Amino acid sequence: MSFLTVLPLAVVMVAGPQILSAIFLATSDGWRRNSAAFVLGAALSISLVVAAAFLLGDGAIGQGGSRETLDLLILVLLIVAMVRTFLTRGQSEPPEWMGRLQTARPRLALRLGFLLLGFFPTDVITSVTVGSYLAANGFPLTEAIPFVLLTLLLLALPSLAVVALGERAEVTLPRIRDWMNANSWIVSEVVILFFIVIVLDGLLG
Template identity: 80%
Template sequence: MATRGGSTVVSFLTVLPLAVVMIAGPQILSAIFLATSEGWQRNSGVFVLGAALSISLVVAATFFLGVGATGQGLSGGTLNVIILVLLLIAMVRTFLGRGQSEPPKWMGRLQAATPQFSFRLGFLLLGFFPTDIITSVTVGSYLAAHDFPLTDAIPFVLVTLVLLASPSLGMVVLGERAEAILPKIRDWMNTNSWIVSEVVILFFVASILNGLLG
């Protein structure tokens, strides 16, 4: 049983890197497109809101399922193995998709996106995109397996949302200069996002293996 004072620091440092995995790929690309679209303030806002709802739902559902499973005899070590398998699946999916340098066709709709479309996109993309649902399930399962409270997922959710909102925040701070900078960032992320994802997932895999072997 982890103490409340120690659990916040440990779980925060463990789940925080996964926030990068959550937004690497079409997630941050969508945020950049929306930040340069008509009505970008409203579209970006509801996009992040939709993401906040879906991420929180998936993490909470997995957490409570994990708590129930542990209470019925599924050990924390077994849950760690499940988490490790999920992370390895995420690594394989990321590697296999590394050559997909072109944005999905539906991104063409983002320049003329409506608030309703932006909200649905944020909810579905951050909640049910394969890599993201694996990541959120990993966070919820990890907290349950280590007896950490669900509130320790708050830093993970908040940092994910801040990163997701960074293009629109850039528009607020930089104004027209951001319109020239954001496409360059979009192109770089489109080319290198899989490498960023692999490095962060590998970090978490190492952390889980250290716990299992230790």
């Protein structure tokens, strides 16, 4: 099924400042409301970008565009995402503004989730890739739902860890944050490469 193909791209969506922000918010004052607002903002923006890309791709095909052209566009987007991920791999320290998330309020968390998951370059590319891929292969937009849900689940994991681990999360989450900060780019590259192979197979096959 198509959603199994695009599902791994959810990892690319959260790798980087997205999951780091979720961890900071999970350890903030009022973390329940902040984390829920962050995930809600992300849900809105991801859904909008994926749907817009799908409708544009579907419309282009309906007006005589070829699926091969759309696949080539997807391939270019993936290569851009891979190059950008590689070039930014050395940014090992979280931005200073993340430290202020521990005193954030739900309104800020909602805005951050919307902007970070909807307008961060790698996330825009990934969401557009998912929507375009579904349109190019004749799948319905509903096939994107598992991708969106998995992305949201990954963003919610830090707050779920607080619920499950209690005070131990204060020790565990910073360790996970540091590991993700140092190694998430490798995971992203592997997933992007996997999807490039799928797109190439469709073009050449």
